[in-house]
Amino acid sequence: MSNIGYLSLLGALALSVYATLALFFGARRRLPELIASGRRATIGIAILNAVAFLALEYLLIVQDFNVEYVARQTSIGQPLFYTITGIWGGQEGSLLFWVLLLSLYTLGVMWVHRDDAPELMPYVLSVMNFVMVFFLVVLNFSAPPFRRLDFVPVDGQGLNPLLQHPAMIMHPPNLYAGFVGFTVPYAFAMAALLSGRTGATWVRLSRRWTLIAWMFLGLGMLLGGWWAYNELGWGGYWAWDPVENASLMPWLIGTAFLHSVMVQEQRGMFKVWNMLLIILAFVLSIFGTFLTRSGVLDSIHAFAVSSIGVYFLVFIAITLLGSFMLLYDRLPLLKSERELDAPLSREAAFLVNNILFLGIWFTVFWGTMYPIISELVTGRRIFVGPPFFNMVAGPLLLVMLALMGIGPLLPWRRTSWTHAKRHVIPPIIFALVLMVVLWLVGVRRWIVVVAYGVVGFATAGHILEFWRGWRAQRARSGSHPVAAFFELIAKNRRRYGGYIVHLGVLLLTIGVIGSKFYEQVVDITLAPGERTHVGEYTVQFLEAEGSRDQIKERVATPLHLWKGERFLGTLVPSLDYYFKVPGGQRETEVAVRSSLFEDFYVVLTGVNRDGSATFKIFINPLVAWVWAGSLLLLFGTWVAMWPDPREERILERLRAREASRRSLLGTSQA
């Protein structure tokens, strides 16, 4: 089976080289047969990638420990679910999963746009296949998943116990779907440059793909945060870890891109800027993988140990150089169709929005890279941790939130100060009232008061936008008030989907501020049967219970929990010891009791000889708002992405315009 997988990957590499060239030259020389052949090769690549993926999956399930990757990722007694999903738990498997996803995206693009922009699509597929060539080269020559060992181990090491968590199982596929997804808008952008069709068509055709990538990346980060919170036992969900930052960076640039392409669609402006943003988003999605896979984060010297880092660096250099050269060459085609009408307009707000997003991205990039740069320059790694990111990125994020409150209130093209003031003053009044109330009820940290004031301002602005739209919709359609609300959203999916995303961000911010500034931690030792109070809660430790299965030993410490007089239930924090992992590995299983306003979060830190147990207890306010906000954000993306008949009509008009232009060209050539 490993030979089948090995040969499939080799075949896929050969086919992807062919498909890249066939589609490129087919489009350039206008050879429909060559393009059709390239398309068939693309299908062939997908089939071969799927065969390789299934082959590795089969080897994992039958636990063929002679295959090095299998021996590393699974062990006897490991639950089948984690054996199957463990395929993306290591480097080689995750790269194989990456090419499978890229194949799925490529097939999806080919199928969805089979009737769209025939001059553009072969280039799009060619660029996507070019990216595929790179990953297949890495898989075949640097990280082969089917490599066999010289001997057959009796048992495997098993999947890292930390990764044996449902959220962690779903986290990588979503993250990869996001990273890989940015290949699609990048391919459309490059195709627009290669074909010379730099109008709004590529933006409109790729918009939904960008949203899909953005949504998956967001979902991946959410699951990563959820996993960290529920598995790592430090009471937080975001630590500004370089691996987290690696996924945040393309997401930030993707967000800037999603905003600025609207200006290109609506006004035919920011064309070069959009190209730069999507090149950056794509390169950052590759760069994220480079950071996490090359070992450069551990030490600059680890980078030299694995060849994979060099492959990625070369690919990033080729991509940047090639994209910028192409962009430079096509600059005359990217002139704005219009000029900015007024400094006070939605276009201008988007300009500031983009600068701020780039500023936040640069902060994250700089903080992530500084340790590497300092090691490279001075030989000494300087650690840059959460205080830097909170202090430098925090204010920029706050300004961004304020702008998020203003942007939707400004119309396209131009507005007067009087008109703008009329829309902005009510949310400002609301924010001021909120800040005073917060102060009066005893919130004394000025940063919290200001931050909630900004959140209040942006929320009020958005609610007013919904209100105005709803009122107009009711007046127009005469529908029932509830029906009018849903009609409003259904008929303006992009706009109101975007507003829902904004509201999700605001909810998330409320949760982040609350949990960051009002988190409490306490360490407690309790004897069996002993009770204690933590804030408004009462906890009683029952008795430690031991158990053992094929891969781990567990000590569980059930606790009864009350809030005031109300019994909330039994929490069971535990400690696991994975004895099959070389050197053994101790993992903590967190117990959380969540409510809308705070989480009671317990970590068992040790069981003592006298039977007592030591716990770290966190009271984390408003964490549920972080999850709720993230879910609302995803829901909003879904709404904005949902097929819209109006957009279909615009696309049809674009298609018709292209067709008539083609027929005119045909006539003139004849």
Place this chain on the structure above:
Amino acid sequence: MKRWWVLMLIVAGSAVLMALWFSPAQAQGPEPESERLYPEEVYEITRELYCPLCAGLRVDVCELPVCDDMREIIVQKLEAGESKEEIKQYFYELYGPKVLGAPERRGVNWLVWVLPGVATVLALAGGVRWLRRHFAAGEEPEMPIIEIPAPYQARLERELRRFEQEG
């Protein structure tokens, strides 16, 4: 306009209720108990220190033995009457700047702190300058008030309704 204010009041009222619910009374520190391993003053210091062996974990939430030791040392130093700053300085000398979670703000390390902010401000200034070059500062674009004759108004309403129905 009146309904608009009603809405604002409802939203403000909800916010006030939320703020009251989540007042600092809810967020007060845990009551001191005999089972507590460390007094609150220890957490005030450990919240500002970072594990010297992990990637960005605060000492108060870290489970590594080195952080256990740090907490014990803090208890002893507090009992010996040392101040928060003295204790932080002690750990800084012992483990280096990593224990503060970020580079110190001195020498070349200032670059770490100021570069992103300066770059963003410069970019924003560039953006504003670009906008100003295109438009005279303070010039308010003319927004003529258009009176729409009644027949056209009715037609507009009809067209909009049809647009709504067609989707």
